[in-house]
Amino acid sequence: PLTPGTGSTAGARRLSLKDATTLLKIPVLPISYADATPLLQALSGPVAPAGLRGALPLTYHVGPSMANVHMTVQSDWSRQPVYDVIATIKGSTEPDQWIVRGNHHDGWVFGAWDPLAGNIALMAEAKAIGGLLKQGWRPQRTLVYASWDGEEPGLLGSTEWAETHAAELQRKAVLYVNSDTNGRGFLGAGGSHSLQHLVNQVAAGVTDPETHVSVRERLRAHMLVAGSHKDAKPEVKMIAELAAAGGDLPIEALGSGSDYSAFLEHLGIASLDLGFGGEDDNGGIYHSRYDSFDHYVRFGDPSFEYGVALAKVAGHVVLRTANADVLPLRFVDFSRTLDRYVGELHKLVDSTRKATEQQHKLLDSRAFALDADPTRPVAPPERDSDMPAIDLGLLDRAAKQLAQSAKAYQAAYDKRAAAGFVLAATQRQQLDRLIGSMEQRLTDPSGLPGRTWFKHMIYAPGMLTGYDVKTVPGVREALESRRWGEASHYAADTARVLDRYRAQLDRLTALLNR
Numbered sequence: 135p136l137t138p139g140t141g142s143t144a145g146a147r148r149l150s151l152k153d154a155t156t157l158l159k160i161p162v163l164p165i166s167y168a169d170a171t172p173l174l175q176a177l178s179g180p181v182a183p184a185g186l187r188g189a190l191p192l193t194y195h196v197g198p199s200m201a202n203v204h205m206t207v208q209s210d211w212s213r214q215p216v217y218d219v220i221a222t223i224k225g226s227t228e229p230d231q232w233i234v235r236g237n238h239h240d241g242w243v244f245g246a247w248d249p250l251a252g253n254i255a256l257m258a259e260a261k262a263i264g265g266l267l268k269q270g271w272r273p274q275r276t277l278v279y280a281s282w283d284g285e286e287p288g289l290l291g292s293t294e295w296a297e298t299h300a301a302e303l304q305r306k307a308v309l310y311v312n313s314d315t316n317g318r319g320f321l322g323a324g325g326s327h328s329l330q331h332l333v334n335q336v337a338a339g340v341t342d343p344e345t346h347v348s349v350r351e352r353l354r355a356h357m358l359v360a361g362s363h364k365d366a367k368p369e370v371k372m373i374a375e376l377a378a379a380g381g382d383l384p385i386e387a388l389g390s391g392s393d394y395s396a397f398l399e400h401l402g403i404a405s406l407d408l409g410f411g412g413e414d415d416n417g418g419i420y421h422s423r424y425d426s427f428d429h430y431v432r433f434g435d436p437s438f439e440y441g442v443a444l445a446k447v448a449g450h451v452v453l454r455t456a457n458a459d460v461l462p463l464r465f466v467d468f469s470r471t472l473d474r475y476v477g478e479l480h481k482l483v484d485s486t487r488k489a490t491e492q493q494h495k496l497l498d499s500r501a502f503a504l505d506a507d508p509t510r511p512v513a514p515p516e517r518d519s520d521m522p523a524i525d526l527g528l529l530d531r532a533a534k535q536l537a538q539s540a541k542a543y544q545a546a547y548d549k550r551a552a553a554g555f556v557l558a559a560t561q562r563q564q565l566d567r568l569i570g571s572m573e574q575r576l577t578d579p580s581g582l583p584g585r586t587w588f589k590h591m592i593y594a595p596g597m598l599t600g601y602d603v604k605t606v607p608g609v610r611e612a613l614e615s616r617r618w619g620e621a622s623h624y625a626a627d628t629a630r631v632l633d634r635y636r637a638q639l640d641r642l643t644a645l646l647n648r
């Protein structure tokens with residue numbers, strides 16, 4: 135937080151605490167129900183609406199309160215070292231192409247589930263790869279295994295390492311594979327959509343320990359059933375539709391909350407986040423001292439078989455990429471996903487316009503005033519700003535042109551793959567360098583509004599949504615907060631970024647066709 139954009143090394147220039155805008159001024163601490171009860175009971179005012187009530191046996195009020203609370207806050211502002219553990223195996227033929235695989239090792243307390251269930255999978259992969267190495271095997275590309283420190287207080291270990299080695303990583307890193315927690319259940323995969331096909335291929339080859347079908351087919355069944363529920367959310371229904379088509383399963387877009395952030399959102403390195411879950415009972419233990427070994431072997435993954443499954447999925451992703459003839463990214467998958475996001479933006483413009491017109495009509499006809507209970511008067515809502523024309527035309531055009539270029543690339547790639555990729559060494563290196571840096575073309579050096587550290591123009595955590603992702607964030611968040619000028623501005627900026635991405639893709643296609 136004190137060295138944004140550069141690594142926090144010994145001689146680094148540091149902000150003073152008061153100038154660090156990411157250190158928030160209001161202390162936040164989760165407390166137990168026993169400590170919370172007297173505070174909640176001291177609130178008066180209206181009864182809280184259903185959505186704001188907790189589950190304690192008391193009547194929830196929204197406040198205010200006449201009670202005084204005396205609180206002493208003690209903060210330790212001293213600087214402490216964090217310890218990242220980094221192990222490298224140099225690639226035999228492409229040592230300057232790195233595949234980075236990481237998981238954090240620090241936990242809030244014992245951290246059996248978060249992070250150690252993921253970290254043991256990473257260690258199992260490292261051990262297996264070490265075994266191969268002893269037999270004389272070498273990966274073609276370089277493997278970098280990283281166990282991060284300081285993730286819980288703010289992704290510190292991975293972020294400072296990524297910032298320290300930013301230039302080298304942007305030259306050499308072609309993939310970052312992250313994991314964090316892990317437990318019994320279904321494969322969860324999120325990341326750059328150019329990696330969707332790779333994840334699917336790998337998931338089709340790993341067997342689910344409970345059902346003995348592939349983890350991909352088990353995930354497909356899970357998506358189909360979730361989408362069949364009567365009150366399933368539109369997003370869940372859409373995923374079920376994609377799964378029903380029978381081909382690749384969609385992967386999620388990444389927001390934040392784990393160590394991929396610096397790699398994907400700051401440096402623009404194609405990234406994945408992998409882990410199993412959904413059948414483990416971790417509801418109440420997250421980030422608490424109840425996340426213990428004892429709890430994990432009873433409710434997390436009692437047989438550790440999902441730890442093995444994660445090591446297989448992540449390990450196969452790493453090894454396939456390390457020894458691929460040509461880096462296994464598929465840009466048609468990104469392009470199709472982008473089309474979906476742009477479609478959502480159009481819907482957002484339309485629904486916002488409709489809601490604005492309706493609100494204005496209600497206000498103009500005094501409907502809120504006439505509807506209000508005179509004994510409990512409620513002021514009408516503030517009038518929403520008028521909505522000018524929002525121009526997404528540049529974005530539409532960029533997405534459309536990208537779709538054509540992605541198809542052309544895929545056709546050229548398939549043709550080459552069918553012939554077994556007979557390529558001259560220099561041509562292969564040129565291809566890899568361009569494919570490996572494609573994701574960086576999706577970043578913009580000036581970053582997102584109000585948070586310039588985030589450079590990716592397609593994926594970002596929401597400004598106000600914690601870990602949750604906002605796709606095409608410059609445009610989407612501007613629309614959601616009614617900053618109309620900014621929406622048009624970022625539509626143009628995002629289109630420009632997509633055009634640069636497409637231009638590099640066209641160069642790749644030309645190289646393959648040569």
Ligand SMILES: [Zn+2]
Nearest residue numbers: 248249314315
């Ligand atoms: Zn974690």
